[in-house]
Amino acid sequence: MVKGTTPTNENVDNCPVRQVLAKVTGKWQTLIVLALGDGALRFGELKRAIGDVTQRVLTENLRSLERDGYLTRTVKAGPPVSVHYELTEMGQELRVLQKKMVIWAAESHLAVKQNREAYDAV
Amino acid sequence: MVKGTTPTNENVDNCPVRQVLAKVTGKWQTLIVLALGDGALRFGELKRAIGDVTQRVLTENLRSLERDGYLTRTVKAGPPVSVHYELTEMGQELRVLQKKMVIWAAESHLAVKQNREAYDAV
DNA sequence: CAGTATCCTTTACGATACTG
DNA sequence: CAGTATCGTAAAGGATACTG
Secondary structure: OOOOOOOOOOOHHHOHHHHHHHHHOOHHHHHHHHHHHHOOEEHHHHHHHHOOOOHHHHHHHHHHHHHHOOEEEEEEOOOOOEEEEEEOHHHHHHHHHHHHHHHHHHHHHHHHHHHHHHHHHO | OOOOOOOOOOOHHHOHHHHHHHHHOOHHHHHHHHHHHHOOEEHHHHHHHHOOOOHHHHHHHHHHHHHHOOEEEEEEOOOOOEEEEEEOHHHHHHHHHHHHHHHHHHHHHHHHHHHHHHHHHO
């Protein structure tokens, strides 16, 4: 067993695994990382790619991902100024894992739908 | 490209991939699935395994996972009654993916910590 | 034992307006 | 263009008490 891979019990609050996961498993973080999968995007492009996300929330999540080292933020002087966001190596690693989750989710969504309907029918 | 694997843009609200991910990427759902990885657990055992979780929240998340088909709930008459929770096949699939995320998180947490410190120092 | 019910606080998020 | 600031709402979660 890899040391530190059991985020259950004991550790709890100061569990480093939980601290990492908390910042990358959220809805917005996932969508941002996936959107940047094919290369750098500007703030506006990213916002359009995700579709439904406010500027405030997008900014918050980008700052968080930047702080933890998953992406870089590059400002190019203007006017108008443009800001490019790009995945780091670690961001790419994360993306690979999230991509697997997405593919699995795509394959499973029908089964989930059927389970829900059966459950709700009772 | 696998059809339906791009949760960004368009789809947005009624994207089936997002609907699946929303129910399995949360903190509690992840911890529950991982805790059940080594076999069925009773409600109380599960609660102790996770450590910090209230009964209300644990129950809510267990119902959600049961509804979507990731685990089964089995009541054994008492007294006292005992309720066993166990992963389904689909739950095991999910667990495999989450386990990979946890292992990656364990390997990455130091790099993340260093990134944060460097970022905050500026 | 395995919940449910109630109340309350915190966090996430949306909407909107403003700025270098 | 890429934010920041402010306000208000809604969902998540904690604490506690109660029950078959």
